[in-house]
Amino acid sequence: QVKSQNLSEILLPVQAEINTLDSRLINEISPSSRALCTILQEIFKAGGKRLRPALTFLFAKALQPSKPVSEPIYLISEISELIHTASLVHDDIIDNSFLRRGKPTANSKWDNAITVISGDFMFARAAVNLGKLGVNEITSLFAQVLEDLCDGEIRQVEKKFSTDLDWDYYYSKSHKKTGSLIQAACVAPAIYYQCDPAVIQSCLVFGKNLGLAFQIIDDILDFNSTTEVMGKPALCDLREGNITIPLLYALEDSRYSVELKQKIELLSNSLDISVLEEVSIMLKESSAIDKSFQKAQELINTAIEAINILPESLEKSSLLALVDFIISRDQ
Numbered sequence: 001q002v003k004s005q006n007l008s009e010i011l012l013p014v015q016a017e018i019n020t021l022d023s024r025l026i027n028e029i030s031p032s033s034r035a036l037c038t039i040l041q042e043i044f045k046a047g048g049k050r051l052r053p054a055l056t057f058l059f060a061k062a063l064q065p066s067k068p069v070s071e072p073i074y075l076i077s078e079i080s081e082l083i084h085t086a087s088l089v090h091d092d093i094i095d096n097s098f099l100r101r102g103k104p105t106a107n108s109k110w111d112n113a114i115t116v117i118s119g120d121f122m123f124a125r126a127a128v129n130l131g132k133l134g135v136n137e138i139t140s141l142f143a144q145v146l147e148d149l150c151d152g153e154i155r156q157v158e159k160k161f162s163t164d165l166d167w168d169y170y171y172s173k174s175h176k177k178t179g180s181l182i183q184a185a186c187v188a189p190a191i192y193y194q195c196d197p198a199v200i201q202s203c204l205v206f207g208k209n210l211g212l213a214f215q216i217i218d219d220i221l222d223f224n225s226t227t228e229v230m231g232k233p234a235l236c237d238l239r240e241g242n243i244t245i246p247l248l249y250a251l252e253d254s255r256y257s258v259e260l261k262q263k264i265e266l267l268s269n270s271l272d273i274s275v276l277e278e279v280s281i282m283l284k285e286s287s288a289i290d291k292s293f294q295k296a297q298e299l300i301n302t303a304i305e306a307i308n309i310l311p312e313s314l315e316k317s318s319l320l321a322l323v324d325f326i327i328s329r330d331q
């Protein structure tokens with residue numbers, strides 16, 4: 001019954017908090033430059049699933065059922081959405097991407113100078129919020145996330161079109177690029193509330209596994225979904241030279257590996273849409289997409305198991321439904 005729920009139904013227990021967060025992001029981040037202010041507003045108005053803040057609110061309420069969501073929890077939610085959005089603003093410049101969340105990206109509307117600075121401003125505001133929060137462990141947590149994002153991104157850039165990647169590389173890069181921030185959004189409330197180490201560890205394991213599963217689904221959608229449904233360009237990873245999990249599985253398969261390596265080599269020299277399409281067909285014929293999906297399901301199962309420790313609540317049910325939504329999402 002969970003799969004038939006849409007995201008807004010799942011997030012109902014924290015919808016009021018998400019609305020407050022949206023209004024804070026859109027109305028309360030006001031640099032003195034009018035231009036920068038407008039850009040930031042437009043970026044936040046362009047939407048997004050607000051997944052990371054939702055995770056923070058859900059964990060906060062699941063851990064402290066009787067406490068209303070307080071300012072520190074809003075600050076944490078804002079920090080994760082600011083870091084996430086900033087990394088996407090920079091990512092769209094790096095990837096030369098013109099469509100995000102179904103709308104034109106910042107770099108397609110404004111020049112690179114102001115676009116880069118708008119991302120920098122969001123990082124800066126996240127740092128200001130960490131200062132306001134004043135919890136050393138949470139500052140360290142998000143500082144590590146920033147380092148991970150840069151490290152994950154550069155490792156991806158360095159390994160473009162490389163066909164001799166191993167699984168350690170894939171999981172470590174994916175954790176740094178995607179998992180680290182999702183994990184932080186999940187574990188920060190437990191750290192803030194000074195929960196038992198076992199509870200903190202459970203939130204961490206949940207976030208880490210959910211983060212990796214999220215990236216795997218993202219990798220699958222790039223081959224399996226469409227630009228219209230996703231609101232960002234399809235078949236983009238391989239076009240950019242990113243060797244994602246379905247490709248890694250196919251490269252392991254002796255029936256496909258030689259041909260696939262040749263095609264990736266061809267694509268590294270020049271972009272040929274028909275070669276891209278051939279790779280996509282090859283992946284669908286092989287079991288690579290199924291295997292990737294199974295891996296995501298395994299990680300999700302570990303995540304679900306990890307939060308057994310939490311008492312039953314509406315918010316815990318939402319966390320479980322959210323996990324299901326993430327694995328069956330099409331955008």
Ligand code: FPP
Nearest residue numbers: 087088090091095146149150153177178232
């Ligand atoms: C999306 O990946 C991008 C990320 C998850 C992180 C990108 C990180 C950076 C640009 C570094 C951030 C910089 C600082 C200063 C912390 P994608 O391109 O695979 O996904 P997409 O399809 O959504 O574009």
Ligand code: MG
Nearest residue numbers: 091092095097
């Ligand atoms: Mg990108």
Ligand code: MG
Nearest residue numbers: 091092094095
């Ligand atoms: Mg990228």
